[in-house]
Amino acid sequence: MLGEFEYLLIAAAVRLGDEAYGAAIRQEIENTTKRRCSTGSLYTTLDRLESKGLIKTWMGDATPQRGGRAKRMIRVTPKGIKAAAAFYEAVTRVSRGVSWEAHHPGVRS
C-alpha cells in the first residue's frame, strides 16, 4: 500500500505526463495541496518508488532556465498506476458515508 506522499507524487507525475520531472512535480504538489514539498522528501520518495518499480527515472534535457542542468524525468510504470489506483480505491471506499463537514470543528453534529 502506498503512503500518502507517494500517492501525491505518482498522481502529480501522471498529471504532468511527458513534462514530469523534479521541479515540475514539486510545484504541482505545492499548488494543488498548498503544502510545502521539500527537495529531500521529493527525491528520497522518488528513489523509494523507483526501487519498488512504481516509477522509472532518467536524465533528460537541460534548459537555460536550469542553468544548463539536466532534469530527472519521471514516468509512472503500469505497476505504479495499479498501486495508485488501489490506494485511491481504498481511500474512496473507507471514506464512503463519512461527511467531513459534519465533523469539522465548530459544526455541531
Place this chain on the structure above:
Amino acid sequence: MTRIAWWLVDKLSRGLTPDERDAVYGDFAELELTGEQALREMIGLAARREAEGWRAWRPWIVLAAAVIPLGLLLGLVSQRIVDNATVYGWLYTNNWSPAILESPGPRRDLIHFIARFALQCAALIATSWVGGLILGSLVRRAIGINVALFVVVLLTGGNFLRWIVRWIVHDLAHAPVSYVPFATQWLYRARENPLSTEVFSTMFYGVVFPLIVPAVLVMLPLLAGIRRASARPRRSSGAGQSGVGAASSMTGSAGAAGAAGAALVAAAVLSGSIVTAAAATAPPDSQDYPQWRGVNRDGAASAFTAPAVWPDTLTRRWKVDVGEGYATPLIVGRTVYIFTRRGDDEVMTAVDAATGKERWRTGYPAPYTPSQPASKHGAGPKATPLLHDGHLYTLGISGIVAAFDAANGKLLWRTPPPAEPPFFGAASSPLAERGLIVVHPGNYGPLTAFDAKTGAIKWTAGAAGFFASPIAVTLDGTRQIVTVTQKSVIGVSAADGAVLWEYPFDGGSGGPMPVVYGGTIIVSGLKAGVTAFTPARRDGKWTTDTAWETKDVAMYVSNPVVIGDTLFGLSHRSSGQFFAIDARSGKVLWLGDPREAANTAIAKAGDLLFLLNDDAELIVARGNPAAFTPLKRYTVADTATWAQPAISGNRLFIKDVSSLTLWTLD
C-alpha cells in the same frame, strides 16, 4: 552569507551522484532559490538520504557486526599504545642524557621502544584503513551515522567495556578482575597506576596526546579507507541511463569482493602485526586505464610514481601475440583488454595482467581491405575501446560499433558495417556520457550517441567526423561533448544532441582530439596549425572567440598533452619535431630536433612526458617549458609502435604491430 551558503550546498552535494547533483541544482535554478533556501533544502535532502539508508537491514548489520566491534578493538588498542607511548615518552624526554645513546643497554631499549611504537602505529593505521574499506564497501548510504557512531565507540567504548567488566566481575561476582582472560593486558590502563599520576596530569600527555593518536592513527586512515571504497566503480549489469536514484544505493560485487579481501588482510594485520599486508589487497582502482588517453582522456598515466633513479633497462614481464591493430590496451583490476584483428575477424581479448595468460577471446566477422595510402598500417582497428559499467565498447576499422560483456566477452550488440567502408579506416575512440556511448561511427559519420544498453541511436549531431575522438567537458557551467568534424569543432548537449556552438576548423586534415586548457579548447590539423578558442555563453547565446593560433607547428595524428601552462606535442613538420607551446598565448617555447619520428604517442605523469616513437623508442622527458629535456631512452618493441601506451603504476603496456608486452620499471 549567500556565497557561504552556496559553498556549503556544494560541499553537501558531493554525497550525490553527478546526475543527482545535476538534477537538484537544476531544480534550484528553476525554482530561483536563494543560497539560504538551497542550503536548507540540501541539508534536508542529505538528512533524509541518511535516514532512508537506515530503512534497509545492511547498515544495522554493519553497525552490530563491524562498527561496534571494530570501534571497541581499535579503541582498546589505541588506548594501550597511547598509554605506553606516553609513559616511555615522558620518561625519555624528562630524563634525557647522551649516556642513553652511548651505553649499549639503554640504547637497545630506546631502539626497541621506537621500533615497537612504529610497528604498532603502522599496524593500527593499516587495520583502520582496511576497516574503513570494509565499512565503505558494505554500506554506502548510511555511512555518515555509522562513522559518527564509530567515533563514539572508539573514544568511549574501551572505558565503557572496562566499567562493565569490572562491575560484573568485581561488584556482582566479587572476584578479582584478573580472573577474566586477557584482563591484565586489555582492561588495565597505565594511567590508572598511581606512579603515573604525574605523567597523565599534564595537559599534553593527559588530554591532547590521547586524542591525537586515535585521530591520526585511526580516524584519518579509516576515512581514507571509506573514501577509497566510495571511489570504487560499481559494477552494474547495464543500469544504463535509467535508474538514476536506484544506482546511487547500489553496492557492487566489486565492493563486496574488495571487502572480503580486505577482511582477510585485516585478520593478517591483527594476528601478526604484518604492517605491509594491507598492500596485498586487490590492485587499487586508481591504476585502472579504462579508455583512450586514460581516465580523463587527457593523456595522463594512471597512478604513476617516478622512480628515484631511472633504470638503464626496463624489465620485460611477458609478451603475447594478440593480433594486429593500434588500439591502446585497457587495464581494469587484474585484467588487460585488447582489441585487435585476427584474419577477417575483429576480436576482443582479455588477458591476465600479471602473467599475460589469455582469459577469454571473442569477436565478430569484419572483413576489411585498407586503401592503398593506408595499407602500411594494416587492417587492424585504430580506435581504442572503452570500458564502462562492466561493458566494453569498440569501434572497428570498418565503422562497426560493438558492445561486449567485460566479464566473459559475450557480444551484446553491434551495428552493421556501413555500405562503403571509411577510406583511411575509422579511428575515433568511443566515450561514455550519461548512459550514452558517443562516437563517430560508420564511414566517418556524424557524432552519434548510442544507448549503452541496447545500441539504439539516441541522436546524431554535426557534420562528418574523421579520426578525432570526442571528449566530455563542462564549459561555462554546461556539460557538453566536444568533437572535431571535417569542417568545424562543435560543442554538443549530451542530453539531446543539440549543437550548442560551432567553431569553423579544417578537421579533415588530421586527427588529434580536442585538448582542454582551463576554459579553452585547443585543436590542430595537418594544414591548420594549432588553434585555441574559448566557448562562452553570453546573454543566453554561445560564442567562440579565438584565443590564439599559430602556424609554426601542426599535428597530424599525434595527440598533445598539457602540463601546467604548457602544451607539449609532436609537430608533423620537419619529419617530426617535438615542441612546447605556451598554452596561454600560443607562443612556441621551443622546437626539438627534426626527423624525430613519423608519429609519437604522448603520455604524461606529473611533470614527466612519455614519448613513444613509432620506431619503438620510448623517451622519458621532463615536461620542461624551457627546453626539450630527455631523461632516459628505452627500446620497447621489435616492430612499429603506433598505439598509445597504457601506463599504470610502474607498468607499461606496449602494443606493437601484433604483440602486447608488459614492461615494468623496477
